[in-house]
Amino acid sequence: MNLDFFRLMLPELFLILIIFILLIIKIGDFVKQNTYLINIVNILFVLNIGAILLCFNNGELFSGMYISKSIFSFEKLILVCGSLIIFLLSHHWLKNHKHLAEFYILIISSLLGMEYMISSGNFLMFYLGLELASITLAALVNFDLEKKKSSEAAMKMILLSAFSSGIMLFGISLLYGTSGSLDFDVLKNSISANKLNIVALIFVFSGFAFKISAVPFHFWTADVYEGAPISVTAFLSVISKAAVVFVFISVLSPLFNNLYFLWNYLLIGIIALTITIANIFAIRQHNVKRFLAFSSIVQAGYILLAISANNSIAQSSAIYFIIIYLFSNLGVFAVVSAISDLYNKEEMKDYRGLYKNNPMLSWALALSIFSLAGIPPAAGFFGKIFLITSGAFTGNYALIALAVINLVISLYYYLMFIKKIFIEENEYPIEKLKPGLNVYLAISTCVCGILIIGFIGEIFEFITRLFVN
Template sequence: MNFELNMSLSDLLLLLPEIVLTVWLCLVLIADFAFPRLPKEQLAYFSIAGLVATLACLAWLDINHVTGALFANMYVLDRMALFFKMFIVGASILVILASIEFVHKFAFFRGEYYFLVVMSALGMMFMASANDLLSLFVTLEFSTFGFYVLVAYLRDDVASNEAGLKFFILGVFAAGLLGYGISLVYGETGKLVFSDMASAQATPGLIIGFLLIFAALGFKIGAVPFHSWIPDTYHGSPTPVTAFLSIAPKGAAFAILLRMFFVALASFKPMWVLLLAATSILSMTYANIVAIAQTNIKRLLAYSGIAQIGNVLIGLAAGTKMSNDAILFYLLTYLFANIGAFAVVIAVSHSIGSEEIDDYSGLNRRSPFLAFSMLLFLLSLAGVPPLAGFIGKLYIFVSAIKEGLYTLITVGLINIVISMYYYLIVVKKMYIAEPHDPAPIAISAPLKAVVYISLAGTLLIGIYPQPFIDWVVSATMMFSHFGTPAATIIPPVSHFGG
């Protein structure tokens, strides 16, 4: 594959957000080493400033409809890539804000923590624009390197060390599957760019290759049966890292999955619908049942996250323009509810030194704000109106009904009932059980800001979803040939009671 490296200013414009974040990443590292006495809180805000500048660049490109491709179509910047880049950067900003108080627990390398978070965000931004198998492999591994270190950042904590080891071993295994799958696909087709594979024949080698690639990406999103790393990794990781892992890499992976299934494998849809439907059913059912037995809030949210991915896979299995819109919208609702829930976990664990669900007893009396916030986040994850999660699930289910996936919808509805049970266990502890310690729980200003932003997103998207629907519809216009656009199917906001 030949391409020239001499780039014009218009080409550099396509890479402007990554250039800005790369420069800022270097400045964060230089500032940490050059000014060792610089308060790490200021370094956190400096990192956030770089992410905000990157977000502004992305918004400008999106508003002005700047799109294009580089390096012989290996890198693409379209509206969908811009959506996922903003999604990743937004999640990174919230995670750094939620980390400011937590970082004091680290005995060493407090400044490097922010560098690693921003570096992982940069890698995931490149993932969102990856349009071929080679850039998929490079960008996925680039984004994962930072997480290998972040997961084990609590050096004196046995659980964190165990989580880091498991995540590293299974991550390397997934990389091996990905590399082998790419070699099979390239050997069968002689192509690397997704769009060039659209006319390929379904040979056994090609099918096995794509199954291996799906397995590697299934590890990234945590779908059953590729989920084994999630409970222990979420449990042992520093809680802000857990929050980051629970949302940002999944968004980047779904950007790849959408391109792979709807571009490279579009002609094989009857085959992959069954694969995705089975994976969705396994993920929802297994995770929701196992979540009932959990006594640790981070493990409960880990299994909840696996079940949420099962819901997203319903949309992927539907395989239409509308379902693509629904996936992006669902991920947006999940971003606010999940990071908000983890922010509450950080605040509670910092105050009482425990992450056990039993220690949430009487939380309403110790901190009405945190208890009410956690209530709304859990209800949104369960899909209760008028919160964002309800609109997200409705969107996903309507797209699947349009394709006649009634069995999948039935299983999904049953699993919503199951999830309500274990979410309400936490609510019961917070509002009915007596507190073990009546002392009030304090919450820092940055962490409170994360909770407020998450509450605003959860309520606003639920009550007035139309602008967000319009955004995701425009972001997936590249898939308009896959069915009726969602904007003509989803009722106006007034029909949702907004």
């Protein structure tokens, strides 16, 4: 049993180990130089990736509270790789920050919460993971203490996330009342279409729609993304969103399988609203971070489209899209954060004429944006195809048509951004950037990912096989 504990919970235990190492380093003040600490954490994360690769195991701990499956290990692997890329791309900001160790401790705690949330088998474990992820994220949003925008964003985030988790808890309490258990296995069979369960479903669902920032619950997203430091914005828009999607796929859709018809109606309404309204808002943005916030809301809508189909092929295509989305969105964030860290420029109009002095970075940015928009050579195209075809399984062609129309609308603002970079003139274009080795590493990883993943169908088959196991 003891060996099982270490074998199954290895990804989480490794993160806890990293947190403790960082705490000891911070308290003892052993590492004076920020760059050394950055390298230590990066190396530990590479080791962590290796550790997760070793332990694709099935099993459960604490009488079903913690469940380990190979698909969960794969999801954790995606989250850890994404965090490592974020650490690399925000190298310049981290290098000069005087509270570096705290930043790492908070962001790794949040990651730990997400991992527990993914492999939870009980609502108690799930709630603990959720709160560990969201409370530390609110503290991270306020990491630049003296910035007015940061503290306002953090205030909005903590109040709204506490409110939404309160609503979700009320739904959970109603589920407990009808079935007398909090285990997902027991709940799965006892949920039926009585009125109390339907109310509970709506409460739980709205709590989740807030976390994934689907449209009626999206108002916090743009403000928080704009106010947060840019590496935290990258974490929020990629890792945190990916974790919630994984929870949707592997925890919530099986749990509410008996109420599938209602679940489907809720999803269809939310998808239609999300992709349409967020698209319209994205057109009129002037700040790059707000623009990326609305673009990420639209992408979440497309992911929900695949989740609504509720079969294993659709779910594996959602995970496949998450990998592509991670590379393309982090590719954009790598360039944006380099410009923001070195020149403190975050407005769209500052990007005019970027191509003049930074041709390579401009091409990387353009490729990532093409991938987000879904233009063929980039991987985003294949991801979108998988999402939309798997959404079409349900036979809801009106929704698919709406999604495709919105793809065309989204091309407009993505291409406007590219036009600014390559064609428009600027009197004072951004000078030649030298972001350093780590940022180049992050950018080239993302570019390689975008170019290669679309052509490797084996990844999709691999994910589908993991679902069967």
